[in-house]
Amino acid sequence: MSKFSLTPKEIVQELDKYIIGQDSAKKSVAIALRNRWRRQQVTSDIRDEIVPNNIIMIGSTGVGKTEIARRLSNLVQAPFVKVEASKFTEIGYVGRDVDSMIRDLVDNSYNIVKAEHEITVREKAVDMANERIMDLLLPPPQNADKDSEDYQRYRKTREKMNTRLMAGDFEDREVEFKVQGDASTPMMQIFGPLGMEDIGMNLQDMLGNAMPKQKKMRRLSVAEARILLISEESQKLIDEEKVQHEAIRRAEQDGIVFVDELDKIAGERAGGGPDVSREGVQRDILPIVEGTTVKTKYGTLVTDHVLFIAAGAFHMSKPSDLIPELQGRFPIRVELDNLTEEDFVQILTQPKSALLKQYTAMVAAEDVKISFNKDAIEEIARVAFEVNESIENIGARRLQTIMSKLLEDLLFDLPNAKIKSVKITKSMVVKTFKDTMADQDLSKYIL
Secondary structure, three states: OOOOOOOHHHHHHHHHOOOOOOHHHHHHHHHHHHHHHHHHHOOOHHHHHOOOOOEEEEOOOOOOHHHHHHHHHHHHOOOEEEEEHHHEOOOOOOOEOOOHHHHHHHHHHHHHHHHHHHHHHHHHHHHHHHHHHHHHHOOOOOOOOOOOHHHHHHHHHHHHHHHHHHOOOOOOOEEEEEEEEEOOOOOOOOOOOOOHHHOOOOHHHHHOOOOOEEEEEEEEEHHHHHHHHHHHHHHHHOOHHHHHHHHHHHHHHHOEEEEEOHHHHOOOOEOOEOOHHHHHHHHHHHHHHHOOEEEEOOEEEEOOOOEEEEEEOOOOOOHHHOOHHHHHOOOEEEEOOOOOHHHHHHHHHOOOOOHHHHHHHHHHOOOOEEEEOHHHHHHHHHHHHHHHHHOOOOOOHHHHHHHHHHOHHHHHHOOOOOOOEEEEOHHHHHHHHHHHHHHOOOHHHOO
């Protein structure tokens, strides 16, 4: 179930567990998310008139724009898709069809809904799969009289074997059986603009149900067979039409599309207006954001209430370089702050998935305990900040490069029976980066 009932403050508190700073952006997305819940509580006809307040997040790479959107969708278990505006081009030119972002959103929604339905039928599917395994281990007698003594003996033997099956006695025994498989669809080469794979109803989608199914013989262990059989039985129990209908509904009402690199199609004004090709992409995207109907392989979706969150660095351009119609569809604009040394310290240590916690866990897999002195952490943050300032500001992503270089020798040497614990000190960090920082030879630290 969706968690849209979270209050804005509760949403921000959840985001704070993973993202340092950027309070303004968190507040804006929290309000936008809560407004979706508020809209759904409106019972009058005015509900359809309440449209999402789409958001543009402005900030350098690596400051948390994508992470905010991704964590937001995970938090509410909403269908989510991230697209890069720079990958789209005008219809008729090489590139991706803008409708593909909605088809991708519906695909994501379908996977979420289907997984939920599989959970509800799993118990019954497991029972049905085990019954099929029993039929393979001890096939029932053909045309047997169910009242005969032979059949009664078979039933008793089957009950005993079933008890052993449930106890795991036959997990390694091999069984041979037929599994469902699609008939191979002849390949068709479509010559024309790239992006034809996004035409929506591809050949397999259109012909899949019409093509005859094939059975393939497989020889697997009982444990492996059970996985395939549970999947087959689950498909039989799931109402596919219901899943598709719910997938469309959830994508329409709860879906979030994150459009990254919006600044790449804004461009600088030249000759009195934006670059023609880039303006064409904006005009292709505009109907999707305004509200239109898109055909997908699961049904038709109306985009009126999909939440769009756009982002871009806008170093070489600004939001006002977008066409006015598109600007108007993103009424909320928030600027994200560049990261400071103190931010880097917090990013390294505080989030639930903090980088130091990740490396600690990986090294622990080699039965080695690693720790970082406070001074060492501060030095790592200082180096990351200085490299960003000196060469190219890639935000928190710089920490990945710094940590990789710092621990390179250790990660290469492990496993090593002589190494049981490692303490990272400030002097070790200084030694690792001293020559590089002194020579300003920072190119190797650019991702």
